[in-house]
Amino acid sequence: MVEWKDGATASSAADAQYWLAAEANLQLGVRIDSDTQGYQRAISELAQLALLPAADLTSVQDTEFRTDVSGLDAFFNTPALYQ
Numbered sequence: 001m002v003e004w005k006d007g008a009t010a011s012s013a014a015d016a017q018y019w020l021a022a023e024a025n026l027q028l029g030v031r032i033d034s035d036t037q038g039y040q041r042a043i044s045e046l047a048q049l050a051l052l053p054a055a056d057l058t059s060v061q062d063t064e065f066r067t068d069v070s071g072l073d074a075f076f077n078t079p080a081l082y083q
Contacts, residue, residue, distance in 0.1 A: 001076050008081045016050040023047055042075045 003025065007018030023046040026039050033039075045068040052061050069082045 001078075004072060004076050005078065005081065008078075012054045015054065019046045019050045023050070038075050042072060045071050045075075 001022070003018045003022035007015050007022070010018055023043050026043045026046070030036050030039050030043075048064060049068050049072075052065055057065060073079055073081055
């Protein structure tokens with residue numbers, strides 16, 4: 001969760017590194033945590049976010065960004081962190 005929160009204050013050019021780090025931590029969590037509900041979806045959303053360009057999103061990419069961020073805010077319990 002630290003990487004997800006830290007990414008919100010990073011420059012848009014650096015967001016992906018935080019999202020990929022959060023994804024890696026969740027991947028580890030899948031193997032060692034006892035309650036992994038929602039991990040796979042969050043992993044997928046983080047991976048999708050990391051693939052988006054840092055700027056000049058198309059309308060489709062912007063919708064994907066908003067959908068993924070909304071899902072991740074719900075998962076991490078960080079309402080409107082990236083808005």
